[in-house]
Amino acid sequence: MAHGAPASEIDLQPLRTILEDRYNPENYQDSLELIVQACQEAQHLYGYVPKAATEAIAEHLGVSTNRIFGLLTFYADFLTDEPGEHTMLLCHGTACYVGGSQKLVDHLDLRYDVTSGKTTRDGTLTVQIVNGCLGVCDLAPVAQLDHHDYCGHLTVESFEGLMDTLRSESKAATVEDSDETD
Amino acid sequence: MRLTNQEAFEKYASEAQERWTSKFGGDRWVINVGISECSKAKGALDTWSNLQLHLDNSGLDYELHQVGCAGWCFAEPFIEVFAPDSPGIVFQNVVTDLVPELVQAFKTGDFPVEHAMGVRGDESFKGIAPLNEHPFLKGQHRLLFKRAGEIDPDSIEEYIANGGYAGFVKALLQMTPEEIVHEVKESNVRGRGGAGFPAGIKWESGRRTQAWPKYVVANSHEGEPNVFKDRRLIESDPHLVLEGLMIACVALETPHGYNYIGGEHVLALARFQHAVDQAYELGLLGDNVLGTGKSFHMRVRSGGGAYICGEGSALMYAIMGERGQPRTKPPRSVEEGVWRRPTVLNNTETYAAVPSIINNGGSWYASIGTEQSKGTKLVTIQGPVARIGVAEVDMGYSLRSLIEDIYGGAKEGYTLKGIQMGGVSAGPLRMDQLDVGIDFESLEEVGAMLGSGGFVAFDESICAVDFARYLTQFNRYESCAKCTPCRLGNKALLEIVDKVRNGQSPNEVAALIEATSENIIDLSLCGLGQVAPMPLLGMMKAFPDEFEAHFRDGTCPQGQCPVSQPKLRLEPVAAD
Ligand SMILES: Cc1cc2nc3c(=O)[nH]c(=O)nc-3n(C[C@H](O)[C@H](O)[C@H](O)COP(=O)(O)O)c2cc1C
Ligand code: SF4
Ligand code: FES
Ligand code: FES
Numbered sequence: 001m002a003h004g005a006p007a008s009e010i011d012l013q014p015l016r017t018i019l020e021d022r023y024n025p026e027n028y029q030d031s032l033e034l035i036v037q038a039c040q041e042a043q044h045l046y047g048y049v050p051k052a053a054t055e056a057i058a059e060h061l062g063v064s065t066n067r068i069f070g071l072l073t074f075y076a077d078f079l080t081d082e083p084g085e086h087t088m089l090l091c092h093g094t095a096c097y098v099g100g101s102q103k104l105v106d107h108l109d110l111r112y113d114v115t116s117g118k119t120t121r122d123g124t125l126t127v128q129i130v131n132g133c134l135g136v137c138d139l140a141p142v143a144q145l146d147h148h149d150y151c152g153h154l155t156v157e158s159f160e161g162l163m164d165t166l167r168s169e170s171k172a173a174t175v176e177d178s179d180e181t182d
Numbered sequence: 183m184r185l186t187n188q189e190a191f192e193k194y195a196s197e198a199q200e201r202w203t204s205k206f207g208g209d210r211w212v213i214n215v216g217i218s219e220c221s222k223a224k225g226a227l228d229t230w231s232n233l234q235l236h237l238d239n240s241g242l243d244y245e246l247h248q249v250g251c252a253g254w255c256f257a258e259p260f261i262e263v264f265a266p267d268s269p270g271i272v273f274q275n276v277v278t279d280l281v282p283e284l285v286q287a288f289k290t291g292d293f294p295v296e297h298a299m300g301v302r303g304d305e306s307f308k309g310i311a312p313l314n315e316h317p318f319l320k321g322q323h324r325l326l327f328k329r330a331g332e333i334d335p336d337s338i339e340e341y342i343a344n345g346g347y348a349g350f351v352k353a354l355l356q357m358t359p360e361e362i363v364h365e366v367k368e369s370n371v372r373g374r375g376g377a378g379f380p381a382g383i384k385w386e387s388g389r390r391t392q393a394w395p396k397y398v399v400a401n402s403h404e405g406e407p408n409v410f411k412d413r414r415l416i417e418s419d420p421h422l423v424l425e426g427l428m429i430a431c432v433a434l435e436t437p438h439g440y441n442y443i444g445g446e447h448v449l450a451l452a453r454f455q456h457a458v459d460q461a462y463e464l465g466l467l468g469d470n471v472l473g474t475g476k477s478f479h480m481r482v483r484s485g486g487g488a489y490i491c492g493e494g495s496a497l498m499y500a501i502m503g504e505r506g507q508p509r510t511k512p513p514r515s516v517e518e519g520v521w522r523r524p525t526v527l528n529n530t531e532t533y534a535a536v537p538s539i540i541n542n543g544g545s546w547y548a549s550i551g552t553e554q555s556k557g558t559k560l561v562t563i564q565g566p567v568a569r570i571g572v573a574e575v576d577m578g579y580s581l582r583s584l585i586e587d588i589y590g591g592a593k594e595g596y597t598l599k600g601i602q603m604g605g606v607s608a609g610p611l612r613m614d615q616l617d618v619g620i621d622f623e624s625l626e627e628v629g630a631m632l633g634s635g636g637f638v639a640f641d642e643s644i645c646a647v648d649f650a651r652y653l654t655q656f657n658r659y660e661s662c663a664k665c666t667p668c669r670l671g672n673k674a675l676l677e678i679v680d681k682v683r684n685g686q687s688p689n690e691v692a693a694l695i696e697a698t699s700e701n702i703i704d705l706s707l708c709g710l711g712q713v714a715p716m717p718l719l720g721m722m723k724a725f726p727d728e729f730e731a732h733f734r735d736g737t738c739p740q741g742q743c744p745v746s747q748p749k750l751r752l753e754p755v756a757a758d
Contacts, residue, residue, distance in 0.1 A: 029502075029521060031503075032502055032503030032504075033481070033483060033501060033502065033503055034503070035503045036445075036483075036484065036485050036486075036500070036503065037483070037484060040445055040484070040486070063503075067503070070505060071503070071504075071505065074488060074505040074506065075445070075485050075486050075487050075488050075506075076486070076487030076488060077445050077446065077486030077487035078486075078487070092407070093407035093408065093564070094407045094408040094564055094565075094602065094605070094636075094638045094652075094653075095408075095564030095565055095638065097407075097649075097652050098564065098565045098566070098638060098639075098640050098641070098644060098649075099565075099566075102648075102652065130446065130487070131405075131407055131487075131489060131656055131659060131660060132404070132405040132406065132407055132444070132446060132487075132489060133406070133407050133408065133409065133410050133564070133636075134446070135219050135220060135410040135413055135414075135447070136219065136220050136223040136224075136255075137255070137410065137562075137564045137565075137570055138220070138224075138255040138256060138258070138570045139223060139224070140564070142223070144223075147448075150223040150224075152223070
């Protein structure tokens with residue numbers, strides 16, 4: 001999954017292809033039913049729902065962009081701003097609470113000034129705090145990184161360890177990039 | 183392949199059955215690997231690929247076979263091994279590092295007992311005890327979870343080989359819609375989404391409303407923080423839910439079915455969509471199904487990150503591409519639901535019970551459970567217990583036995599303090615209050631709630647006030663903000679609890695909490711607001727001493743609330 005594709009580099013073609021293949025409403029009623037899932041496709045492709053994607057969806061389904069924004073701001077899963085390099089779903093369901101997720105939520109707020117949907121200032125990590133259960137309570141407190149890897153039995157210390165790894169990876173990547181351009 | 187009539191279906195079913203039985207009989211090794219969101223989180227995909235690698239090198243004739251989850255989270259990743267001429271043996275916690283050792287053992291023919299969870303059938307095998315005697319499974323009665331962890335959820339053939347779609351075919355070809363509703367009423371299966379309304383009566387009202395088209399909708403939103411049963415059911419046996427929905431479509435005489443699945447449940451969404459695609463291919467969905475001239479269509483819809491969308495009317499707005507906010511009732515959804523048409527909405531688990539009711543009759547189903555709560559119930563546990571998982575027990579099963587025997591009691595190093603019942607909608611039971619049956623009436627009597635069946639064990643280190651704050655905060659955050667008592671009332675309630683946690687309780691704080699709660703409960707529009715204060719009130723009732731210590735002395739006995747914590751001052755990361 002692509003993460004944080006900058007707004008200027010959004011390639012709408014993949015989204016258009018998906019819309020044309022699988023989103024063919026028979027009438028206006030169908031169009032309305034399909035908006036949220038079309039937005040999910042966009043978020044899946046770009047890591048968030050960029051404005052350009054919203055417009056493409058509106059055009060394809062024949063609905064207004066206002067209506068789409070109304071939905072994007074209602075459903076907490078959607079990101080409308082470009083996320084950081086990594087995205088984390090931090091579970092704050094009951095098992096995770098009992099296991100100590102409140103400490104992580106507080107830590108993020110105190111140390112990084114990050115609440116749900118926000119990105120650390122250095123752009124490393126966007127955190128979405130999930131109120132429902134992620135369904136892997138045996139690992140509580142747990143987070144899902146980049147929609148793929150699970151980090152279980154999290155503590156503030158292990159979270160910091162993870163942050164160190166993510167930051168050093170991104171530094172290494174930056175050095176490589178600059179080598180190439182030299 | 184499209185099946186065009188009953189004979190074609192029966193032929194397909196008997197061939198599928200033959201292929202299924204011969205799969206496990208021969209000289210070939212068949213190895214099931216459970217792949218669910220839960221097992222993937224624990225590395226089941228790595229186990230899969232490492233098994234492939236080592237089995238390729240072993241020279242054994244083998245087949246790896248994907249199955250769903252069997253509900254035993256504590257044992258994930260699991261595999262089940264069918265050696266030639268041997269019963270299936272389930273091995274637990276088969277992390278990828280264990281694979282070489284296991285494959286080596288398969289070659290020599292002795293199975294490592296220490297990694298085995300149990301063997302299928304009633305007898306021990308090579309020192310491995312029967313799976314049915316495993317404490318996690320012993321008290322369970324698996325009707326809905328019968329195939330879970332044994333068939334490939336992506337295979338309609340395996341579902342049909344194991345009796346699948348027989349209920350739909352019977353309902354479609356041999357029963358009138360009235361007879362179907364009659365059986366469902368007779369079974370007295372009650373809604374599994376929380377409220378426990380009898381499904382048969384709902385279906386009957388849906389039939390009675392004279393407006394078309396009508397809709398049948400499954401509620402697989404599952405946005406509560408305390409439960410994970412519906413997504414597992416779909417991940418493990420999606421066709422079972424689909425079949426239940428299709429039978430409801432036959433009963434309502436409508437071609438329009440929906441399943442609304444929470445957007446976070448990625449694997450459940452994919453597997454259900456796949457199941458729908460397969461049913462279309464086989465001609466069980468589509469037009470002129472099995473030559474009857476009737477059409478059945480199924481749509482999958484989803485939204486994400488809004489707990490309130492699980493509420494019936496909000497869910498329908500969500501389907502219609504609007505913000506999912508509840509509306510006042512009446513009209514009830516059986517009168518005006520999706521697209522303002524008569525709509526029957528049931529929980530995923532409710533639909534899953536329907537095929538067996540049609541196959542075996544309503545009175546058979548009604549013979550399971552208690553006087554007023556029939557059938558089996560899927561329950562999940564969270565928190566520090568020895569064995570986390572999804573269990574299925576008869577209604578009325580002892581809560582104590584569920585916690586202590588099936589879930590194994592407290593995890594090593596923990597002492598349990600209570601069980602939070604009914605998630606964010608009710609209060610807890612202390613450990614001395616667990617001698618009660620798991621059913622709608624018994625739990626309500628003791629001030630708890632069956633709800634959707636997600637129980638949370640919490641241990642002595644958890645402060646009742648802090649826990650109550652968490653649950654109140656959930657409801658405040660998830661309030662859709664449509665009506666004032668819920669939007670502002672829950673905020674006020676949270677502020678009071680926060681003062682208590684900070685050791686600054688206002689005067690007469692208990693009375694203040696009760697008065698505020700009463701307003702929220704009485705004046706809120708929907709089910710969220712109407713029960714939002716219940717967890718807090720329930721905690722106060724169950725642990726009065728702890729609340730008293732906060733109220734009176736401004737202290738937190740558990741040392742969890744801010745009042746007893748050293749002032750943390752963390753330096754924020756410097757801005758770039
Ligand atoms: C705030 C709120 C959230 C709900 N969430 C769900 C849910 O996630 N799944 C569900 O099946 N029912 C949920 N319900 C209950 C539904 O409104 C409805 O009663 C149920 O889906 C009907 O199906 P049943 O009769 O089979 O239980 C929720 C209710 C409220 C008030
Ligand atoms: S009670 Fe709460 S959730 Fe329900 S409609 Fe009112 S504000 Fe929305
Ligand atoms: S509550 Fe966090 S995974 Fe279930
Ligand atoms: S093992 Fe399937 S839910 Fe955890």
